[in-house]
Amino acid sequence: MSEEALAAITDDAGAPKEDLARQVDELFTMDGLGETRALVVMADGKIAAERYGEGYGPETRFVSWSMAKTVTAVMIGMLVADGRLSLDESAPVPHWQRPGDARGEITLRQLLQMRSGLRHTEAGDPPYESSEVRMLFLDGRDDMAAWAEEQPLEAEPGSQFEYSSNTTVILADIAARALTDSEDPDIRRAAVSDYLEARLFGPLGMKSMVPEFDASGTLIGGSLIHGTARDWAKFGEFLRRKGRGPGGEQLLPRSWVDAMVSPSPKSPQYGLQTWLNREYREAGTGEDHPLFPDRAPQSLFSLIGHMGQYVIVSPSQHLTVVRLGHSDAEQRKAMLQQLADVIELYPER
Template identity: 85%
Template sequence: MMKRSLAPIALLAALPSLTSCGEAEIGEPPLTEAALAAVTEEAGAPREDLARAVDELFTKEGLGETRALVVMANGEIAAERYGEGYDADTRFVSWSMAKTVTAVMIGMLVADGRLSIDESAPVELWQRPGDPRGEITLRQLLQMRSGLRHTEAGDPPYESSEVRMLFLDGRDDMARWAKEQPLEAEPGAQFEYSSNTTVILADIAARALTDSDDPEIRRRAVADFLEARLFGPLGMDSMVPEFDASGTLIGGSLIHGTARDWAKLGEFLRRKGRAPGGEQLVPRRWVELMVSPSPRSPQYGLQTWLNREYREAGDESEHPLFPDRAPGSVFSLIGHMGQYVIVSPEQRVTLVRLGHSDRPQRIAMLQELADILELYPER
């Protein structure tokens, strides 16, 4: 009788271990070969954790479509993966990530002495006597606080200043259309994100490089400058900038490049303007200014988004990044529908995510990117 009673007692004693075994079996699934292959041996973070976080960006529901992901850690590729139909040679459209490229170009021209950041912006149309737009400075344009009537998003969409400039009445001479808009606020008084503003900056750059109005000469002047001063020294061989019919760089939205080349740009900014070989391509102080908060939007610098928390009373707008989960020094290039180059100087990490996600998907997807960053220690 005693021997028979031992069996159920032994079974009960084994239940905790059986339960824990069952939990392990229904926990996270084993990583696939593709997931592990995306991560290098010296990733700078726990390899399996990084592989799983990267894998979720491509497989988890509700995040949209991730087409490319590159993680750079300590200057080396830590992880790289592509969606079906895309690879390391695919050129991806920048959308608004191009704005940061335009800011770098302006910084080079300021360093060359061809432009001045705090003088009236050199826009001939605004220099007529009595035109209040003549008070707009280059700094205010860079910080998206020109005061011009530029509405980025419209309802219906064709009422958007961006849509009208890119595709409707402004498409042949985008900068002229953007410059012709009247003021709706005092220059410098308020922040308003605007692709039109960046095209004005691109036009200013072209006019600093050539006196010609010939579209081909203007296009070549800017393309050659970017190649000689930025893309070439950084080895960004895939970059293809687009221009409108007047020869103005569509500097707010249309530069194409591979995910690796976008990562090179992020690394260049992380190094505060230095090329891999040590050459200072743009002054260190300029990059520091690019990632310093605007007086009208602490979440924005010079054509660059910042991971700074800021809320006024009653402000329930979503933050473009994740200040609760990453250092305040993090900054980012951000493009339409989920294009990101996120740079964390304190963690020595650059993260590139390119793809297609709507607003709810982007909110969820950003938390996945934060998961990746959190695998890296702050230094």
């Protein structure tokens, strides 16, 4: 085994050091997994392993892609706890409140669980036909929330699951409206940035975090928050501790974290903007699970971002694993099995 492989493992490994070094090394060197750019394993709240690919390091800010969705869900949870938002009332989107607009039936909970019923198609063929691409880069890019909110219903609110970055931008817009009445982009941007810093990033010591906003001052809460691997690990640990900060302070109600990791009625593999390790595949469908329910506890959950960004949290194993990099769909299948090899080194307790 190489010195580099062993050097990535700390004295707080929490598992056999050589076994952990071997499994971590394979994430970086094995063919067919794509490119692993960063890996941080935290066991019992301490760094057990940390390694970076060439050209990356502890100070590198990595783009979240859809891992940002879970950050947005935490912000919404804090605003609900503050009494500024209500989970099961009509989502406060102004032009859905017009008489006769059926979108007024959509609740905040349904948005969080990706079952709004809105016509949002995440992946299109060709790609520029997808709702996400149109919102981020084409006709919706200057006011992403307005574009997402203008889409019509294609199903009854609450009736079906459809994963959608547009939905999370609507949530980010709702958060901004809860924090300020202003439509001024700079004021909206500052209100959300200051709230995230004061209530989440600051208390957790996540000093590297850089959220992106569109021209209308709306957080691009479905896909564009940047941070170091260590800071993403701090966020995972915060969720593992049921919303407590490193000093034990309750930053987010435990009940909200419980709701985030509870299966929604229409998608056992999804909670509130968070992926769950719950089996849901029916025999013969051929649909791939986003995690590995056959190889890890059902209580495990994850932030998952485009091209292989993961913050995996396993409360019963006292474990948080961050893997950041670039893997296509086929490579991710193999890479996830290798991540499961790392996770299996830690017993449930």
